[in-house]
Amino acid sequence: MQVPHARGPLSAWVRDVLVGVDPGHAPDVPEDALTGNEDAQLALWMTYELHYRGFDDVSPDAEWDLGILALRRQLERRFEEQLRAVTASAEVPLDTDVGEVLLDLAQSADGPSIALRLQRDATVDQMRDYLSQRSIVQLKESDPHSFVLGRLDGAAKVALAELQYDEYGGGRPGRLHAALYAQALRAAGLDPQYGAYIEQASAVTLASVNVMSMFAFNRRLRGASMGHLAIFEATSSLPCRRISRGLERLGFPEDVRAYFDEHVEADAVHEHVVAHDICGCMVAAEPDLRDDVLFGALVCLHMDDLVACDFLQRWDSDLQVAS
Amino acid sequence: MNEPVVVRQCVDGPMLVRGADVVLDDQGNEHRVTRPVVAVCTCGKSQRKPWCDATHKVIPR
Ligand code: FES
Ligand SMILES: [Fe+2]
Ligand SMILES: [Fe+2]
Numbered sequence: 001m002q003v004p005h006a007r008g009p010l011s012a013w014v015r016d017v018l019v020g021v022d023p024g025h026a027p028d029v030p031e032d033a034l035t036g037n038e039d040a041q042l043a044l045w046m047t048y049e050l051h052y053r054g055f056d057d058v059s060p061d062a063e064w065d066l067g068i069l070a071l072r073r074q075l076e077r078r079f080e081e082q083l084r085a086v087t088a089s090a091e092v093p094l095d096t097d098v099g100e101v102l103l104d105l106a107q108s109a110d111g112p113s114i115a116l117r118l119q120r121d122a123t124v125d126q127m128r129d130y131l132s133q134r135s136i137v138q139l140k141e142s143d144p145h146s147f148v149l150g151r152l153d154g155a156a157k158v159a160l161a162e163l164q165y166d167e168y169g170g171g172r173p174g175r176l177h178a179a180l181y182a183q184a185l186r187a188a189g190l191d192p193q194y195g196a197y198i199e200q201a202s203a204v205t206l207a208s209v210n211v212m213s214m215f216a217f218n219r220r221l222r223g224a225s226m227g228h229l230a231i232f233e234a235t236s237s238l239p240c241r242r243i244s245r246g247l248e249r250l251g252f253p254e255d256v257r258a259y260f261d262e263h264v265e266a267d268a269v270h271e272h273v274v275a276h277d278i279c280g281c282m283v284a285a286e287p288d289l290r291d292d293v294l295f296g297a298l299v300c301l302h303m304d305d306l307v308a309c310d311f312l313q314r315w316d317s318d319l320q321v322a323s
Numbered sequence: 324m325n326e327p328v329v330v331r332q333c334v335d336g337p338m339l340v341r342g343a344d345v346v347l348d349d350q351g352n353e354h355r356v357t358r359p360v361v362a363v364c365t366c367g368k369s370q371r372k373p374w375c376d377a378t379h380k381v382i383p384r
Binding site (some may be wrong): 241266267268271273276 | 333360374
């Protein structure tokens with residue numbers, strides 16, 4: 001993947017470091033909300049991407065460049081603070097069993113539904129927009145959580161390994177979920193290459209994948225990483241069924257639907273595994289992690305709402321332009 | 324392997340089954356288990372029986 005083009009001073013600075021141009025002093029991190037700031041989110045995304053697949057013609061040493069890490073710390077601090085602030089007043093069901101709290105939280109999600117729109121009345125172009133934006137997350141599906149595995153122990157670790165084995169195809173390379181997504185893109189006539197749509201990725205799309213990386217790369221936030229995952233899995237099965245129906249309505253080929261059909265079934269299992277076997281066991285072993293598990297869960301719900309609004313706003317303003 | 328098959332009933336949800344090779348549906352048809360854990364529908368409303376497809380979440384109880 002090529003280093004993406006800059007979208008402002010922060011991403012320009014990171015890009016300069018990566019391509020070997022003298023970047024000068026790192027710019028200040030803005031005070032206002034980072035979730036909608038595409039420059040800040042792209043900069044953060046580039047710093048994380050060095051740990052995943054890296055970039056063409058960028059030295060692998062850039063992964064631990066001290067300037068990049070220093071900027072990332074500032075971006076992460078601000079981003080985490082803001083996420084804590086927006087989720088601080090959320091109501092959490094009272095239940096002693098953290099697994100049940102997580103499943104109840106997922107059940108109570110009442111934001112706008114992108115899946116309903118895709119099922120019933122999205123156009124072919126909107127479906128393609130959805131598929132290409134989500135490729136930023138889905139082509140490295142489950143990879144953030146693999147970084148957490150080495151930080152857990154006992155039953156929670158065994159359960160996460162069990163989950164990842166399923167996400168990673170259960171011993172069959174063709175069933176790797178990220179590969180199923182690539183196959184879906186290809187069948188939809190889109191580019192299946194990792195990072196192909198990074199230039200088009202919106203601030204919110206980038207933010208939604210950056211929270212997963214932030215939670216996974218900071219050991220301190222391992223509880224948040226797993227709480228986020230619980231909501232991610234528990235809000236997937238029914239929406240995937242709707243998206244599959246939308247794809248059918250629009251006449252997309254079977255191979256596009258296969259990814260979503262797999263997730264109807266897989267995530268109906270995974271939600272219980274993550275809520276009870278990972279988060280439940282994790283909190284039983286380390287009770288102090290309960291608050292962060294719930295924080296991660298609330299962040300996932302918050303991001304899901306932002307992602308849905310991001311698509312709906314874009315599509316509805318297209319409509320206005322067209323009419 | 325002598326590991327026992329473990330079945331767990333989820334609250335208002337499916338049964339999680341670990342360690343099984345085959346699940347028989349209500350017609351007696353065999354379904355091979357291809358995941359480390361499977362969720363078997365117990366609400367009767369799944370459209371992918373015998374597997375749970377999360378339909379239980381939207382049926383009033
Ligand atoms: S138990 Fe989940 S669909 Fe029946
Ligand atoms: Fe998956
Ligand atoms: Fe999953």
